[in-house]
Structure formats: C-alpha cells, structure tokens
Amino acid sequence: MEDLRMLKQKKSIVVIAKVLVMALLIGVFAAIPSTETFAAANKALRTKVTFNGDKDSDEAWRNNNYIMQAGYQKASKIKKNMKMSAKVYVPAAALKKNGDTVIVDAWINLENSKNGKYAGEIGAKYQVILSKEGKKIRLALVDLVKEKECKPGKIASYKKSGKYYVITINNMPLKNTVYKDEKTSKINTKTKYNLGQGIGVTGICTKTSGYVYIDDLQISGVTVQKITFNKEDYKWYSGGHLDKYYSPKVTTIK
Numbered sequence: 001m002e003d004l005r006m007l008k009q010k011k012s013i014v015v016i017a018k019v020l021v022m023a024l025l026i027g028v029f030a031a032i033p034s035t036e037t038f039a040a041a042n043k044a045l046r047t048k049v050t051f052n053g054d055k056d057s058d059e060a061w062r063n064n065n066y067i068m069q070a071g072y073q074k075a076s077k078i079k080k081n082m083k084m085s086a087k088v089y090v091p092a093a094a095l096k097k098n099g100d101t102v103i104v105d106a107w108i109n110l111e112n113s114k115n116g117k118y119a120g121e122i123g124a125k126y127q128v129i130l131s132k133e134g135k136k137i138r139l140a141l142v143d144l145v146k147e148k149e150c151k152p153g154k155i156a157s158y159k160k161s162g163k164y165y166v167i168t169i170n171n172m173p174l175k176n177t178v179y180k181d182e183k184t185s186k187i188n189t190k191t192k193y194n195l196g197q198g199i200g201v202t203g204i205c206t207k208t209s210g211y212v213y214i215d216d217l218q219i220s221g222v223t224v225q226k227i228t229f230n231k232e233d234y235k236w237y238s239g240g241h242l243d244k245y246y247s248p249k250v251t252t253i254k
Contacts, residue, residue, distance in 0.1 A: 044089075044215035045070065047239045047248040051094055053207030060204055067240040068214050068248050069198035075113035077192050083171040084108065084124065085218040088199055089164040089253060091210035095132045100205035104128040104167055108174065108219065109196035119193060120180035125173045128156045130165060137165070145175075163210070164253075171220060194235060195219065213253050 045068050054060040090102050105127055110119040129140040137160075141152040158167045177184040199214045239248040 043250045044213040044253055045237055045239075045248045046211050046213050046251050046253075047241075049091070049201070049203065049208075049210060049212050049241075051203030051205050051208045053205070055099070055204050061202060063242065064204060065200060065202045065241065066212060067198060067200045068212070068238070069109065069196045070217055070237045071109075071111070071194060071196040071235040072219075073194075073235045075192040075194050077189060078108075078110070078122070078187055078195075079189060079221050080176045080187055082108070082122070082174045082219060082221040084169070084174060084197060084220070085171055085216065086169045086197075086199055087213075087215045088167040088169070088201065089161075089211075089213035089215070090130070090167065090201060090203075091208055091212070092160065092163055092165055093210060094203050094205040094208040095130065095137060095165065097206050098132055098134060101129060101131040101203075102165075102205060103200075103202040104130075104169070105200040105202075106169060106172060107198050107200075109198060110178065111194040111196060113192045113194050116194075118180075120178035120185070122174050122178055122187070125175055126150075126155060128152075128167055128169065130158055130167060139167075164213075196236075211254075215253070 047066055047068055049066050051064045054063060084106055086106065088104050090104075094100060094102055106124040108122045110121065111117065112119045123144070125144060127142045127144055129142060131138050131140070137158070139152055139156060139158050140149050141156050142148070143150050154170055155172050156167065156169055158165055160166075176187055178187055197217045197219060199217075201212050237248060237250070239246050
C-alpha cells in the first residue's frame with residue numbers, strides 16, 4: 001500500500017511539474033536576445049537557488065522551480081528520435097530529510113533561424129526524480145506520456161560528489177512532437193532551427209540555499225557539443241525563476 005501511495009504521489013508530481021515547466025519555458029525563451037554572444041572556456045552554467053521548504057502549498061512548485069538553458073549558435077535541422085544528455089549538480093543539503101525531493105526536467109526549444117521567433121518545444125519523454133526515503137537516496141524515472149514510474153536503466157544515474165548529488169542524463173529520448181501554444185504538431189525535418197537545450201530543477205524539499213550547475217549538454221542526432229562556452233558554439237545562455245530572467249554565471253564547479 002505504501003508503494004501505491006508513493007506512485008500516486010509521483011504521478012501528481014509529474015502532472016504538476018509538467019504544466020509548470022511548460023508555462024515558464026515559453027516566457028524564458030521569448031525573453032532571450034537572439035544576438036547575445038559570450039566567451040569563456042570549459043566551464044559550467046551556475047545559478048543560485050533557494051528552495052523555501054514548502055512541500056504542500058499550491059505555490060510550492062512554482063516558487064521552487066529554476067530553469068537554465070544554452071542556445072546553440074549553428075542552426076540545425078531537427079530529426080525524429082533525438083536524444084539529449086546532461087549532468088546536473090544539485091545541493092546535497094536539499095535531500096537531508098525523509099520525503100525531500102528534487103525533480104529534473106529536460107527539453108529542447110526551437111527558434112526560427114531566420115527571424116529569431118520562438119517556434120515551439122520538444123520535451124523529453126521522461127522526468128528524473130531524486131528523493132530521500134528513510135536513510136537511502138532513491139532515483140526514479142517517470143514516463144511523462146504514460147505517467148508511470150519505470151526503471152532508470154542507462155538513461156539516468158546519480159552519485160554523491162562533495163556538496164552535490166550529480167544527476168547524469170544519458171541519451172534520454174525526446175518526443176517526436178513539437179509543443180506550441182497548447183498544441184502539438186509533427187516534427188518539421190525540412191526547416192533549420194536555432195536550438196536551445198534546457199534543464200529545469202524543482203526542489204520540494206528542506207529549506208536550502210546553494211548552487212545548481214549544468215554541464216556536458218549534448219543533443220545526439222543533431223549536434224554534439226559539450227559546454228565550452230566559446231562564442232562560435234553558443235548564441236546565448238539564460239536562466240529563469242518566478243518570471244524573472246537572467247544570465248547564469250559561467251564558472252568552475254565548487
């Protein structure tokens with residue numbers, strides 16, 4: 001019975017988080033200047049996070065969701081059955097008490113390469129959940145289409161590294177549909193788009209302040225590019241929280 005309650009709770013997590021992230025992404029992507037460029041070497045994106053400790057209210061999800069994205073400079077034609085990879089560093093302090101949960105969402109945003117306008121989003125098929133259950137840390141992979149938990153397999157893993165839990169997303173399958181204006185459509189394989197690869201982190205957990213990093217962003221089937229933050233590789237990077245948009249720090253992981 002306990003397992004059934006946990007599964008129902010995770011289903012609720014999937015539905016609420018999916019709606020929240022969809023609502024935030026459109027605003028974040030649209031707010032990024034298409035001409036922004038930058039240069040740094042071999043570093044990760046970092047944003048300061050404050051998870052407020054609220055686990056129960058209707059606003060808990062919205063108030064504790066943080067978004068980071070990096071936009072590729074070179075336009076690409078998108079394909080079916082694409083996959084994406086990334087490493088996400090979350091504060092270990094956020095998973096200290098029983099029931100503490102951190103959720104990681106992933107997606108690719110599309111920007112019209114000719115006029116810079118938002119052209120939709122391709123979401124990942126799965127969501128990664130890391131939670132404290134008793135004395136153990138539990139990793140779960142949730143199918144966002146079937147809304148049920150499945151085995152992480154080789155798609156998701158985690159390890160403890162100093163002050164962080166490092167969640168690795170490895171070749172996570174993407175959906176074969178584009179979401180825009182509350183509608184879904186088939187992937188257009190003939191048009192080139194500027195691609196923005198994004199990660200959303202939500203902490204429904206103990207009150208915590210710290211940093212989240214993302215590194216080693218890759219899209220297989222279209223382009224493979226680790227974060228080196230050279231001007232010729234990326235067009236922009238961005239962050240978002242509570243309808244505020246900003247540029248995350250580019251720095252070494254500390």
